[in-house]
Amino acid sequence: MTAVIADRIESAARAIDVARNLAAEFAVGAAARDRDRELPYAQVDRLAASGLLAITVPAAFGGADLPPTVVAEVVRIIATADPNIAQIPHSHFVYLNLLRLAGTPAQQTRYFGAVLDGARIANAQSERGGATVADIATTVRPEGERLRIDGAKYYCTGSLFADLLAVLTRLDDPNSESGLASGEYVVYLPADTPGVRIVDDWNGIGQRTTGSGTIVFDGVLVDRDQLLARASAVHAPTGYGAFAQLLHAAIDAGIARGALTAATDFVREFSRPWFEAGVERAVDDPLLIQRFGELAVGVTAVTADRSDAVAHASLAVATAKILADRAANEVSAALFEVAGTRSAAADLNLHHFWRNARTHTLHDPVRWKYQHIGRALLHDTPPPQHGVF
Incomplete structure (x- = not known):
């Protein structure tokens, strides 16, 4: 397990304050880390030590039990x-949520306790x-x-920094030698378990320093109490x-x-006005002002509070995902449009x-979000409960 000693966060206000302080730290050198693919080991240690990774641990197990809205803002x-x-x-937060929804009391005590002590999943x-x-061969x-x-996994975000791995597996045991029903299980195991590579x-x-590489499992031995059946969480209206x-x-x-912040800072400090604007500073160009207004509206729209009831939450989140996808791609591309040649x-x-x-x-296609929203409007059909994230 990690040697990090984690602080305890007990309120939403404290979580937001800690996140803002860490963001100020993490902003320093972020572009250089991305350029040089310098993995943020020290920064992830700071994140774990801050206590933010334990803010969803239920109160019954000693955590702050903060709601999804606060986690999203962090x-x-x-x-x-x-x-x-x-x-x-x-995935750390997602698999803590799975533990909350489908874990046994013993599993919850074990893994929630580890996270409170600074462990990362x-x-x-x-x-x-x-x-x-959705096909699982492992x-x-x-x-x-x-x-x-036995098997191999890809796009394992955060695995280079993890203490615990949450491994999605398929159990086919028709003779029930294991005493478990056949189906999909998530196995929680230490990252240094023999046979894990x-x-x-x-x-x-992009996202070059997320540690989203490959993990190979070759004859990795685990105990029954490390297996968590995921069906009750992903095939039910759990959110x-x-x-x-x-x-x-x-x-x-x-x-x-x-x-948007980077574009604003760059235009204020470096950009020259277009000669046809008839102004001395780029920030006084009325067309540039208009464009910044349009971009700011999009950014503001995706930070609005969202509802938290299951079916409505799924549709609200789908809407937020569409808007966030659009804003992230549009604003990050428009940065060069508004900042000018030097910004390239x-x-x-x-x-x-x-x-x-x-x-x-690219994680999941927003075109399917439109489908779920449209079907809900036209057919009164609730969004699917498939657990894909």
């Missing part, structure tokens, strides 16, 4: 400074080669008195998927705000906003 604030760092704990969920992203099967995991091979054009999507929207909204200099690395937005928003 993530958004950090994403304005460095969206890589903001994405690293995404990363996902090992996505695979390649299946017909769809297996867990009986091996003597224990169970064995974490590979630093993420090479995306499990909506919570995960809300955090993705928060990251995109943070990127949009960060890009490679050494400034202002394009990291666009690369991060373009990469993170």
